[in-house]
Amino acid sequence: MNWQEHIVSDKKILMGKPTIKGTRISIELILELLSAGWTEVMILESYPNITDQDLKAVFSYLKEGLENEMYLSLSDES
Numbered sequence: 001m002n003w004q005e006h007i008v009s010d011k012k013i014l015m016g017k018p019t020i021k022g023t024r025i026s027i028e029l030i031l032e033l034l035s036a037g038w039t040e041v042m043i044l045e046s047y048p049n050i051t052d053q054d055l056k057a058v059f060s061y062l063k064e065g066l067e068n069e070m071y072l073s074l075s076d077e078s
Contacts, residue, residue: 003064006057018061020054023047030058 008021018027025047033043040055 001053001056001060003057003060006054007061020050020057023049025050027058027061030055 009016009018
């Protein structure tokens with residue numbers, strides 16, 4: 001999956017946060033919804049201007065970010 005076809009960052013839209021191309025729907029919002037228990041079906045029904053391919057691109061974007069070590073360090077709480 002080429003996530004760059006679905007996810008963009010424009011300083012004029014949401015201060016440059018990554019968004020789904022052609023929308024003001026941020027990757028952050030998608031993750032907030034998923035972490036709150038929303039399913040992909042619920043997201044697609046609530047935001048009809050995005051596609052299942054857009055959601056797959058979100059996961060591909062995150063995977064690539066993790067591969068490139070773009071994540072928060074976890075503290076060792078032992």
